[in-house]
Structure formats: C-alpha cells, structure tokens
Amino acid sequence: MNRIDVNYRGIQMIAVSLPDELLQKLDNAVAKTGKKRSYLIRESIQMYLNQIENTH
Numbered sequence: 001m002n003r004i005d006v007n008y009r010g011i012q013m014i015a016v017s018l019p020d021e022l023l024q025k026l027d028n029a030v031a032k033t034g035k036k037r038s039y040l041i042r043e044s045i046q047m048y049l050n051q052i053e054n055t056h
Helices: 020-033 036-056
Strands: 006-008 011-013
Touching: 020 036
Parallel strands: none
Antiparallel strands: 006 011
C-alpha cells in the first residue's frame, strides 16, 4: 500500500480509501453539519480511539 505523509505545522496528512457507501455517509454529514470532511473524520477517529481507551 502506498502512503503519502506530509507534516504541516504539526499536523500529519494521510490518504485513506473509503468505500462509496461510507463516503456518501460522510458527505451527507458534511451537508447536514456544514463541517469539513477532515473535521468530521478527525472527530470520528478521536471519539473511536477514546472509546477504545475507555473499554480496554
């Protein structure tokens, strides 16, 4: 798998592949909330990781 990492002001950018259905759900959430994709993805990852930390 090829991965592109770019470090910009302490933020590392990564590329991920999403199934069409998940991308559509993300875009629906963007339309409903007015938030950017990157914001929703970061928040979702953070919430998931917090959940893992609290249950394991």
